[in-house]
Amino acid sequence: MTQSVQRALRVMEVLVAKAPRAVLGDIAKAAGLTPSTTYRIVQTLVQEGYATAEEGGYYQPGSRILSLAGQMVTAMDYSTYARAAMLELQEHTPETIHFGVLSGDQAHYVDKLEGRRPYRLASVVGMSLKLHCTAIGKAILAHLPPGRIAELTAPDRLVAHTRKTITDPERMATELERIRAQGFCIDDEEDRDGVRCIGAPVFDHHGQVFGGLSVSAPTMQFTLQDAISLAPVLIAAAESTSAALGAPRNRGND
Amino acid sequence: MTQSVQRALRVMEVLVAKAPRAVLGDIAKAAGLTPSTTYRIVQTLVQEGYATAEEGGYYQPGSRILSLAGQMVTAMDYSTYARAAMLELQEHTPETIHFGVLSGDQAHYVDKLEGRRPYRLASVVGMSLKLHCTAIGKAILAHLPPGRIAELTAPDRLVAHTRKTITDPERMATELERIRAQGFCIDDEEDRDGVRCIGAPVFDHHGQVFGGLSVSAPTMQFTLQDAISLAPVLIAAAESTSAALGAPRNRGND
DNA sequence: CCTCGTTATTTCGCATTGTGAAACGACATT
DNA sequence: AATGTCGTTTCACAATGCGAAATAACGAGG
Structure with missing residues (x-):
């Protein structure tokens, strides 16, 4: 304008x-x-x-x-919505928990709960996340409108970060399909070598995907099974966050 | 324009x-x-x-x-300048270390090193800090040009956060004078009850104050003496950060 | 259900403001 | 010293942004 x-x-x-x-x-x-x-x-x-x-x-x-961003995080306080759910989630896992929100064609962390572990993940609030190779990112991506998905999964957008990054649009389509079916999403060293995460999407009051919650840890201590076994509590935490944001109920059946 | x-x-x-x-x-x-x-x-x-x-x-x-802010923190990576100094500092104290930079009329955290303690301070990177009642803030404030100091210490700017916040411009002037003389600065529950910090200023390549480093902990575990005894190593860390930013030497004598 | 008041949105004619070509200046390179 | 590159400034033009005023949307009160 x-x-x-x-x-x-x-x-x-x-x-x-x-x-x-x-x-x-x-x-x-x-x-x-x-x-x-x-x-x-x-x-x-x-x-x-x-x-x-x-x-x-x-x-x-x-x-x-x-x-501005600092004031904004304080003022809008996205994290209050997720805080309770994150603390609850922390009861079930000693690993690091992140809350990220969608922002244009990437996501970024707005809150983080450090794991009860000797190591620390090199992440800071504000850090941006690619949508195609992170747990929060893929969880979001899977629930975007088809048009946006198409844009964002164009071959040139699927930049490889590690050997395991999904760079083939077809495979990505299958992956996103599965994410929608399962309700959660695994990042198996697709963004950083040695880091495995599980993520679930959070929706806002329009029922549109808003962000995601994730649990991350070094692969050595966090097997695929460990990750998957967290799915129920993670999904519960994500749903409770969506509810706090005023999201309409029972998404996925409609 | x-x-x-x-x-x-x-x-x-x-x-x-x-x-x-x-x-x-x-x-x-x-x-x-x-x-x-x-x-x-x-x-x-x-x-x-x-x-x-x-x-x-x-x-x-x-x-x-x-x-934008997220990308910026990643791209500019202010924290690389302070990282080495912060890690070194961490050898000398088990408390939480922060690096904050000046931004308009407030400062905000750009990096944080969690203390080796069971509790955690409720701070996140990006969080904004008032200049008049935090250790990093006052360390910065003290080294601003006199004109800016005058602006920023006007009575209506000195908002009380706790009973101990300095709200009197005269007392603040004395405090800032002392900070300049000592080279470090104490926040004794002036921002949050139960939290005590010590801070020191960091200068950029123009010799202008750029930000500050601080060590924070609950008052119970961190006496005034504890804080003050950290001054030498803290100042050393701040000076080493200033040096990394290309600051001119021996400030304070000129 | 209508009316009035408030506030968001749109329209529109005017001239202020933003625009880009081109001139200028500061540096660096050969 | 000559040439080229790039940042900065100038300037004439009109496109663009401007705000008063008209309109629409909404709510409260009768």
Whole structure:
């Protein structure tokens, strides 16, 4: 609608995507704008704290973005919805529990409950998750509208992260089918070697998929059987979160 | 510079500030814009994923903001700068270590190292910190330019969080003076009851204050003496982080 | 069921504002 | 010193964003 705003947002996205080394020309090209327009927009972003100009002509995304996100997480408090369910889930497993929400064509963590284990997973709240190779991601992907699924499972989107990542659209279609049938989803070292997860989808008040809960652990301590045996409690936790978000009941039969 | 972009950013900020219940009229008033302009901007934000329109006429900040912040944390990886120092610091204390960076008129966590203790602090990466009542915050505040300090320590900014929060500008001025002299800073239940922290500032390559490191723990297990005795190693960790960020040497004598 | 008041949305004419070509300047490279 | 590249500034034009006012949608009260 408002052209210059659209352009500015696009510039901001490019800035983040190319961080931490974005130079004006590249930004302009990536955003499909003329240098002068890009320059003006970037200046505005800098002035407002959404970008910073580093020496050497590099531009970086500004901390204001982090600041907004921080406030937002606090204010919206997505995690309150999942918190109770996560704590309950923690009674059933000593492993790390994550809550992630969908955001554009990826998901990201909004809450995490550390496992009662000596090791720690290298994850932080805010970290983004690919939809095609993570437990939360695939759980979400499986419940997206068919059109979006098609987009997101195009061959060039299925980037391999490990040897086990599903990169074939057909296999992915089968996988998503199974996820819908089972109600949960396994990530068997598809995102990171040595990490196995089980995930289940969470729905919002429109009945649309909103995010997912997952339990993750090193493969050595967390066999496929261990993971699968958690499915019932995980699904229960996910459903209780959906309920807290006001999701309509008994999805899957309608 | 670019009016409509400035306005859009302002609208986005208002949206976050008023989350999760912002109605068009309020947004317009808070942003100082006419309803029609606000409407157009909000529509643009919605279309781009920076806002969502909820039923009942409520607008909420969109998950795209979180998504950008998530990518940004990953891409910029502020935490790499502090990681080594934090791990080193962890050798000297079993308590929780935080790294926070300045962002506008607050700070927020970008990394956290869980303490080797049975309890956990309710903090997550991304969480925002007030500058006037947290260890990292005050460490930063003390090293801001005098003008900013004046702004940020105006009586109405010094909001009490606990009985011990410093709300008197004069006392705050003295406190900041001491922080500059000592090189570290104590938060003695000023932000949360039962939590005591020690913090030290981190500087960037311009020599400007960039963030801070802190060690936090429940007061019962972490006396004032315990905290103060950590000062040397904490300061060393902060200085090593500053060095990693390319900060000029021997600050404080010039 | 109608009326009035409030608030969101749309329309529309105007000129402010954003735009991009082109000029300029700062650097680096040869 | 000459040439090329890239960031920055200028400027004339009109497209774009603007806000007043009209309209629609909704709710509360009678």
